[in-house]
Amino acid sequence: MTGIYIHVPFCEKRCTYCSFYSTTHGKKERDAFAHALIEELRFRRPKEVVSSLYFGGGTPSQLDDDELTMLFKALRENCVFVDDVEITFEANPDDITLEKARQLVRLGINRVSLGIQSFDDRMLRSLNRRHNARQAMEAVEMLKQAGISNISIDLIYGLPGQSIDDWQQEVATALEQNIVHLSAYALSYEPGTVLYRRLNKGELKEREEELSLEMFAFLTKQAESAGFEHYEISNYARPGFRSRHNTSYWTGVPYIGLGPGAHSFDGIRTRRHNLPKLTAYNNSAICPANENGVFADVPHETEILSxxxxxxxxxxxxxxxxxxxxxxxxxxxxxxxxxxxxxxxxxxxxxxxxxxxxxxxxxxxxxxxxxxxxxxxxx
Ligand code: SF4
Missing domain, CATH: 1.10.10 (Arc Repressor Mutant, subunit A)
Known part of the structure; x- marks a missing residue:
């Protein structure tokens, strides 16, 4: 068994806390990316049966209908999936319409991870998120209406200006959405992000460790009381709804990472890292011929663990x-x-x-x- 991770490196705009690799390029680069991704998939076609497929980013929900249809066609041509394959798609709430949700279902996507981060519009604005709380709740409803019941939401705690009361309200709102999976991460100030620069200029103050721990403890207690298993440090799931794909990262199952910035692991000692360079990635498909006249892989580095x-x-x-x-x-x-x-x-x-x-x-x-x-x- 193996997993496949697809890194979609596009965002409409950048959030203030985010250090994931993505760009704000448009349709032309997305199309080139989709073609390069298919070349990489054909070249690195998995030899084993695929048990999980995960679209992460970046913002996979920035891909339009044609791009997604083309990618799924190539995936079905080049991979053998187990019957109950888990196919997760990360989405921004404001990209979800009923029509988009139905398209995801038609493609075979059976799990959606919504990057909600907060149900507080004040916090969302400070993070430069595109959506508001109402759109987040509507996205959950539309996904359910389209037939996707396996919904995960992401939250961040320890945000600048967030009190314990604010967080208690966030957790209550999250649990009211009747979702089956919840991921919550303490805010970290990563080099290169807007928040990191603001912190270093003294415009922000890092939260106190005790407050963060109090927030984490509150979430854990509430989630467990609501019937969630705390199955990984930052992840909570109703029984039967753990993320199969993410679990494979923690239990040594091999996975193939496609797309610029994606990581792969052979399940033993070899890790591979596609370089986070979109233009070079796309060019590897546009100019596919090496001296033998065949596609010669995308730019990457390989490491064997000591x-x-x-x-x-x-x-x-x-x-x-x-x-x-x-x-x-x-x-x-x-x-x-x-x-x-x-x-x-x-x-x-x-x-x-x-x-x-x-x-x-x-x-x-x-x-x-x-x-x-x-x-x-x-x-
Ligand atoms: S948090 Fe998500 S949407 Fe925001 S910049 Fe990062 S990858 Fe893009």
Missing amino acids: DDEHYNELIMTRLRTAEGLPLSLIDPQRQAYLLRMSKPHLKAGKLTLSPQQELRFTAKGIFLSDGIMADLMAV
Whole structure:
């Protein structure tokens, strides 16, 4: 089994917090991108059956009907999908109309991840989001009306000026939408973003760590009371609605990343990173001939993980899941190191070791996961 990730590097405008690779180019570049993507898909056609397909970005919902139809045709020609394949499509709420939602269903998309981020118009404006709260709620309704019940929404907490009361209202509104999956991320100030520049100029103040933890704890409590499983640090799902695709990232399932900026993993030690350069990517399809007269792949870099990097990845990925990190995945010498580094956290009740020898965060430890994972890594 394998997953496919497609990176769609287009946004109508850039949000103030975002460091994902995307551009604000228009139709001409999108068409060239769609053709290049099909070339890359043909060239890297998966040998294994595909269990999940994920359109991320950027903003996949910026692709128009013709571009999507062409891409899905190529996907069906070049991949073998399992019968119950999970096909996720990230969308901005204001791109969703009833007609668009119905087109997504016709294409076979069965899961939509809506980049809502906030239900507070004041916050949305400060983030430079295109939509407002009303459009976010309408998008959820239109998707349901079109027949998509597997809907995830993204929220951000710890925003400048956001109080605990604001956040409690956000969580209540999110849960009222009757969705089956929720992802929530603490705001981070990433270099290159507008918020990062404003922070460095002293125009903004970073939230206090305690407030962020309080927001996280509140969300976790409310989501669990509403019947969601907290199955990964930032992700909550109703039973049966965990993201299969994202779970594959945390459990070592191989995936092929297509598009500029996309990452791939062979499930063992090899990672590949397509360079985040749209023009070079598109040109690789426009000028496909190498000396043998065939398409010669898109610009990318490949990395083979060292033993230390492989171990650190297991810490960073498996430990973030509710099931935890099975010690059997770690070679015996490193197990001794891992148990030594875990000892203070086990003693403090932040980590636990199950009878099946799986190392997991406790409810207390999950709030401090970044620091604990850093302690367990190889240096
Ligand atoms: S958050 Fe989404 S819509 Fe906003 S700039 Fe980033 S990728 Fe584009």
